[in-house]
Amino acid sequence: MFSASSDSQDSPIDGKDGPFGVPAPMGESSPGSWSYTISVRSLCEFTTKRGDLDRRFTPSATALEGLKGQVAIAARRGPDYESEIALETTCGNLRVRGRADGYDARRRCLEEVKTIRGHPDDIPENRRHLHWAQVQTYGALFCRQRGVSEVALAVVYFDVDSQAELELFQVCSATELEDAFAQRCGLFLKWAQQEAAHRSARDAGLRTLAFPEGAFRAGQRALAEAVYRAAINGRCLLAQAPTGIGKTLGTLFPMLRAVPEQGIDKIFYLTCKGTGRITALDALEGLRGGTTGKSLRVQAVVAKDQACEHPDKACHGDSCPLARGFYDRLPAAREQAVTEGWLDAQSQRRIALRHGVCPYYLGQELVRWADVLVGDVHHAFDPNGQLWGLMQALDWKVGVLVDEAHNLVERARQMYSAELRLSEMRQARHIAPAAIRAALDALLRASEKLVEAQPDPYSVLEDVPDDLSRALQVAAASMGEHFQRHPLEVGPLLGFNFVLQRFVKLVESLADHSLFDVQITAGETTIDDASATPDLLSDEASAHMDSVDATLCIRNVVPARFLRPRFQAMHTITLFSATLGPPDYPISLLGLPEQTAWIDVPPAFPPENLTVRIARRVSTRYAHRSRSLGALVDVIVCQFDECPGNYLAFFSSFEYLEQAADLLAQRRPDIMQWRQDRRMGAEARRKFLGQFAPAGRGLGFAVLGGVFAEGVDLPGSRLVGAFIATLGLPPVSPMQGEIKVRLDNLFGADHGYADLVPAMQKVIQAAGRVLRTPEDRGWLWLLDDRYGRENVLRLLPPCWGLPEVA
Numbered sequence: 014m015f016s017a018s019s020d021s022q023d024s025p026i027d028g029k030d031g032p033f034g035v036p037a038p039m040g041e042s043s044p045g046s047w048s049y050t051i052s053v054r055s056l057c058e059f060t061t062k063r064g065d066l067d068r069r070f071t072p073s074a075t076a077l078e079g080l081k082g083q084v085a086i087a088a089r090r091g092p093d094y095e096s097e098i099a100l101e102t103t104c105g106n107l108r109v110r111g112r113a114d115g116y117d118a119r120r121r122c123l124e125e126v127k128t129i130r131g132h133p134d135d136i137p138e139n140r141r142h143l144h145w146a147q148v149q150t151y152g153a154l155f156c157r158q159r160g161v162s163e164v165a166l167a168v169v170y171f172d173v174d175s176q177a178e179l180e181l182f183q184v185c186s187a188t189e190l191e192d193a194f195a196q197r198c199g200l201f202l203k204w205a206q207q208e209a210a211h212r213s214a215r216d217a218g219l220r221t222l223a224f225p226e227g228a229f230r231a232g233q234r235a236l237a238e239a240v241y242r243a244a245i246n247g248r249c250l251l252a253q254a255p256t257g258i259g260k261t262l263g264t265l266f267p268m269l270r271a272v273p274e275q276g277i278d279k280i281f282y283l284t285c286k287g288t289g290r291i292t293a294l295d296a297l298e299g300l301r302g303g304t305t306g307k308s309l310r311v312q313a314v315v316a317k318d319q320a321c322e323h324p325d326k327a328c329h330g331d332s333c334p335l336a337r338g339f340y341d342r343l344p345a346a347r348e349q350a351v352t353e354g355w356l357d358a359q360s361q362r363r364i365a366l367r368h369g370v371c372p373y374y375l376g377q378e379l380v381r382w383a384d385v386l387v388g389d390v391h392h393a394f395d396p397n398g399q400l401w402g403l404m405q406a407l408d409w410k411v412g413v414l415v416d417e418a419h420n421l422v423e424r425a426r427q428m429y430s431a432e433l434r435l436s437e438m439r440q441a442r443h444i445a446p447a448a449i450r451a452a453l454d455a456l457l458r459a460s461e462k463l464v465e466a467q468p469d470p471y472s473v474l475e476d477v478p479d480d481l482s483r484a485l486q487v488a489a490a491s492m493g494e495h496f497q498r499h500p501l502e503v504g505p506l507l508g509f510n511f512v513l514q515r516f517v518k519l520v521e522s523l524a525d526h527s528l529f530d531v532q533i534t535a536g537e538t539t540i541d542d543a544s545a546t547p548d549l550l551s552d553e554a555s556a557h558m559d560s561v562d563a564t565l566c567i568r569n570v571v572p573a574r575f576l577r578p579r580f581q582a583m584h585t586i587t588l589f590s591a592t593l594g595p596p597d598y599p600i601s602l603l604g605l606p607e608q609t610a611w612i613d614v615p616p617a618f619p620p621e622n623l624t625v626r627i628a629r630r631v632s633t634r635y636a637h638r639s640r641s642l643g644a645l646v647d648v649i650v651c652q653f654d655e656c657p658g659n660y661l662a663f664f665s666s667f668e669y670l671e672q673a674a675d676l677l678a679q680r681r682p683d684i685m686q687w688r689q690d691r692r693m694g695a696e697a698r699r700k701f702l703g704q705f706a707p708a709g710r711g712l713g714f715a716v717l718g719g720v721f722a723e724g725v726d727l728p729g730s731r732l733v734g735a736f737i738a739t740l741g742l743p744p745v746s747p748m749q750g751e752i753k754v755r756l757d758n759l760f761g762a763d764h765g766y767a768d769l770v771p772a773m774q775k776v777i778q779a780a781g782r783v784l785r786t787p788e789d790r791g792w793l794w795l796l797d798d799r800y801g802r803e804n805v806l807r808l809l810p811p812c813w814g815l816p817e818v819a
């Protein structure tokens with residue numbers, strides 16, 4: 014790992030020009046002449062797709078299966094078979110390139126292999142048409158490159174389950190392929206010219222983009238320079254920067270400036286929470302206004318459930334009116350969207366409805382043509398993330414910014430975890446048609462057998478037993494086949510199928526980065542009480558298995574193995590947050606490269622503005638809570654009386670929060686208080702925060718790690734201090750113990766990755782609510798004697814200094 018300040022690249026963020034001369038790989042152009050590079054796949058998709066949108070569920074092969082399919086076909090063809098033939102040519106100003114899957118010299122046949130599940134007849138007509146257009150285009154490029162006058166073409170559909178292949182075959186002359194190719198390029202040429210002009214204008218605008226607020230805030234310049242250097246050097250950066258310095262602008266601006274220098278195709282601005290996306294879009298609106306002709310295209314990536322106009326319908330022309338004729342109306346909608354350039358959720362919806370197309374799928378298309386994409390982290394890091402898929406398929410060079418990146422470890426763990434419940438299997442078996450019931454029966458039996466064999470309510474197993482593994486495979490294949498035959502079927506069985514397919518995929522990749530665990534529950538109650546075990550799983554228990562529920566879980570602990578290739582494929586990525594450190598934690602758990610740069614931007618506020626105190630007479634350990642509650646409330650009361658104002662007090666649980674709040678209410682009914690509760694909607698949250706009036710006096714009780722511990726902005730006298738009545742450690746449980754053991758095995762002991770490091774990140778986040786502007790002054794009380802320990806103190810921000818112990 015390197016310090017970000019060790020790079021020596023000149024910075025253009027003062028408005029000076031940075032290094033020039035890196036040609037843009039896509040859409041390169043210069044005044045008077047232009048050229049545009051496009052893949053065969055994109056060219057065909059753009060010019061061929063017509064008719065209805067059809068997203069009925071069709072079980073598809075994974076990327077890995079696709080690769081294996083190609084290898085299987087190559088092995089069948091013999092030693093003369095050429096695989097992965099790189100082809101490239103020009104047509105006027107267009108440069109077209111791609112890789113044909115294979116050439117069988119014996120048959121003089123160029124092949125495009127499509128690995129599928131099921132029969133090719135089930136593939137929608139317009140998609141098969143697209144496959145044929147692709148092989149035709151490869152054929153034209155092949156004839157040119159090899160100087161041959163004719164070639165046989167084949168689209169080979171390879172069924173991954175039966176290993177059968179079905180071939181669409183035709184011999185074509187070079188002349189007819191050339192004609193079709195020229196016609197296809199002709200259809201794309203106008204759009205290409207427009208895109209090349211856009212790229213040129215965009216890059217020119219970004220080269221002279223000035224910082225919108227005139228001067229950088231303290232700390233913001235250091236952050237911006239580090240992001241720029243990372244982008245110019247194609248590196249990953251971890252940027253820990255305090256709240257209030259303007260991180261959104263401080264990262265977006267330098268990344269935009271690096272775009273023309275590095276020929277970056279797109280910027281992804283990704284967040285773990287929706288509020289961050291609103292802030293980013295606000296900042297981008299201002300930055301875009303500063304580019305000549307507002308040439309930057311900005312798009313919000315909207316989730317399907319938010320964009321869908323007909324949630325009661327299915328995504329195909331027979332069901333949804335916005336899917337009918339989608340591809341016929343798409344060109345006009347796309348044209349309007351790129352002309353407007355500002356594509357937040359409302360704009361996408363307005364344009365889509367004007368042209369009678371689905372807003373969600375219009376958005377999916379526009380992702381290809383936008384310059385900055387603002388969305389959730391799952392778009393780039395989830396196994397099925399759309400941006401990751403397109404980035405790979407279309408070979409984009411991307412610059413990525415991840416806001417509130419301290420959440421990424423937990424979010425990524427969820428993306429690579431999956432659960433299967435016995436009760437779900439039973440329900441699926443109950444509603445399943447006869448053809449798949451046997452497979453689901455076998456799956457249920459194997460799962461129940463495993464559950465019965467567990468001596469404890471929570472167990473971690475070394476591996477998935479063979480019989481369960483087989484049952485999972487068979488059930489997944491049967492379900493896949495069923496939905497292949499019944500593509501119109503929707504409902505709970507389809508939902509279970511998705512859960513099952515996801516689980517099976519994660520079983521295949523199970524290794525030391527994940528736990529395979531079994532958690533037994535009875536009815537709706539989790540059995541986390543050891544006393545419940547013996548009766549529950551006694552000899553008679555098998556007779557009552559129907560009343561026992563259990564969850565089989567692939568629980569990811571270290572997502573590094575899944576994310577590492579993604580970081581490698583991104584040209585540059587900056588992960589930023591107020592609480593990222595220590596840097597080895599995200600590097601180890603997320604799989605960032607060893608050379609990842611690190612910058613810790615000091616706060617904009619003088620350290621003396623925040624007084625940090627440790628209450629050494631308070632212990633918030635579970636066993637000590639009732640005894641220490643009086644002392645804890647005493648600290649709160651003394652601080653309040655010494656400096657009346659608005660405070661937030663954070664606790665480890667709602668129960669603890671209630672106990673403290675009740676005692677305070679008894680002792681000091683004159684102190685106003687507001688309590689967070691478990692089910693607070695947006696309005697209730699707004700009301701809670703509304704109580705923090707300027708120059709007000711009162712206490713807000715909240716839970717650490719909850720909605721009021723992050724992203725809450727109460728500047729000035731709206732908040733003068735915070736009490737943190739917990740160390741933030743995760744509750745002790747068998748599962749937490751297993752996670753710790755696994756992390757200890759992987760990274761050695763005493764790293765704190767399982768508990769202390771994420772706990773301190775939560776504490777520092779919550780503490781960040783106190784000082785919001787350079788003028789703010791405030792108090793932070795750490796209510797637990799353990800805050801005085803050396804291993805805890807070294808994880809606290811240096812700007813807090815050595816806290817006073819009281």
Ligand code: SF4
Pocket residue numbers: 066317320321322323324326327328329333334335336371372373374
């Ligand atoms: S409007 Fe909804 S149902 Fe219709 S195509 Fe779009 S996402 Fe599917």
